[in-house]
Amino acid sequence: MKIGYFTTAFPCKNPSTRESTGSYIGGGVENVTYNLALQMGKRGHDVYIFTSSMNNAKDSIEKYGNITIYRYKNNFKIGQSPISSGLIFKPLFSNIDLDIVHSQLGNLPAPLTAYFYAKKKKKPLITTYHEDWVKGFGSLFRKVGVALFDGFIADILLSASNIVLTPSQYYINHSMHLSKIRKKVCAVPNGIDFEDFHIDLGKHECRKKLGLPLDKKIILFVGSLTPRKAPNVLIEAMSLIVNNYQDCHLVFVGSGNYIKELKSMAKELKLERYITFTGFVDDDVKYMYYHSSDIFVLPSISEGFGIVLLEASACGLPLITSNLVVFKSIVQEGENGYFTKTGDYIDLGNKILFLLQDEDVRLKMGEKSKKDASKFSWERVAEQTEQIYLQYV
Known part of the structure; x- marks a missing residue:
């Protein structure tokens, strides 16, 4: 054809x-x-x-x-x-x-x-x-x-x-x-193409190459920095998280017309040392960010599917998302991640905080994520x- x-x-x-x-x-x-x-x-x-x-x-x-x-x-x-x-x-x-x-x-x-x-x-x-x-x-x-x-x-x-x-x-x-x-x-x-997400470097080596903190839990967002992805809600959640747990770092991978507002917001909330904005990165570098991370978060207010959730799953990350109906084909509540109320930074922050503090649950969810990704x-x-x-x- x-x-x-x-x-x-x-x-x-x-x-x-x-x-x-x-x-x-x-x-x-x-x-x-x-x-x-x-x-x-x-x-x-x-x-x-x-x-x-x-x-x-x-x-x-x-x-x-x-x-x-x-x-x-x-x-x-x-x-x-x-x-x-x-x-x-x-x-x-x-x-x-x-x-x-x-x-x-x-x-x-x-x-x-x-x-x-x-x-x-x-x-x-x-x-x-x-x-x-x-x-x-x-x-x-x-x-x-x-x-x-x-x-x-x-x-x-x-x-x-x-x-x-x-x-x-x-x-x-x-x-x-x-x-x-x-x-x-x-x-x-x-x-997703699973071969793309197989890299020979471990988490520690990836972090060293990317200049990320070696001793903190990494929370990852990948996507365009636009209002519909709600990265602002994640920054607000971060202000709640660091009041209770400082050994964490949030990484935004992606570019978009919302980035200036987000950086200003991070500065206003005194979160600059807890947040990294990478801007656009090539795919090979993006894969290293996935393998460097501990939790993947997507708080969107609108999505058609959320392919980055599959990418994160292929790398064995637990998922925390807004409760959009489209995410139900990927996220299984309590098994490979959690849903949060869309736009609610308090609910989002509490769910992230729970996974940061409970390593057993976090690792089990990551294993389930990786297993489920094989269907796609x-x-x-x-x-x-x-x-x-x-x-x-």
Whole structure:
């Protein structure tokens, strides 16, 4: 099959070697697309990725065996989303005759391009809907964009799709958009590549290389530093924790437009010596942060799946999350982690404090996490997705 993936951003990584080819690695949506494309290429399909360039680079074509990446010049950004006029129009006039159009309905404009391509060339449209957009923060442009998306754009794109995929069965009934089209929605989980998370260094060696405290418990957050991930709630929880337990350190791995506010908040709460902000890091370094840590925390107010929870599980970390329904496919209360009331820093702080102080429970939960993670492989995800494609060819 000739499979086209339409995604507004895509990692700068060589699919053959997995080596970084640029500074952009991306978040959940981008890495899901990358791994799915990689697996489809391994299964013998011709894979085409239509995306934007980063940092205003010119249009480019990257060829890696049977995987071809078309990157179109990024004209400007709205929030974290690169906007490319080339991505909107140029694929519509290409001579590539796709069998499957797979839209990643994260940020616009790529999903619009997929919609128009499928409509113009009469091709089946598969859409992965990752999550509802969070209202109430960001620039005026973003707020207008969210209003338009919720008002009619999302419903048009989803209604036009032959089938809609979403990472969690739990999410279907709780999404304002998916609940309207339940009959055409299929749950296909995200996955992880376990080989990526195997490293030869122990916890102590990883900490030395990263410059982390050797004698403290490390609390880890990995993800974009944006309001929907609620890193501010974790900082507030940290102020409660250090009043009772000082031998701990919080590490934020990731970048985002919220970082200045978070650093100011940490300073105001006199937590600077207890918190490290790494900014963007390459995958190899990210894996070392996982292996350096004792507890993984994700206090998001909105998520479509939470792939970092799988990554943390693969590294044997206990999980503490907000009580979003989508996390129930990964977190088992009291077995591999704990849920906390969404947005409640006191509940979050108390759960973290309990695990910091009870090593036996912490280690048992970590072992259960690692065992459970084995159910989520990209090979299994790709096989399930391929079977869906074959229904429409």
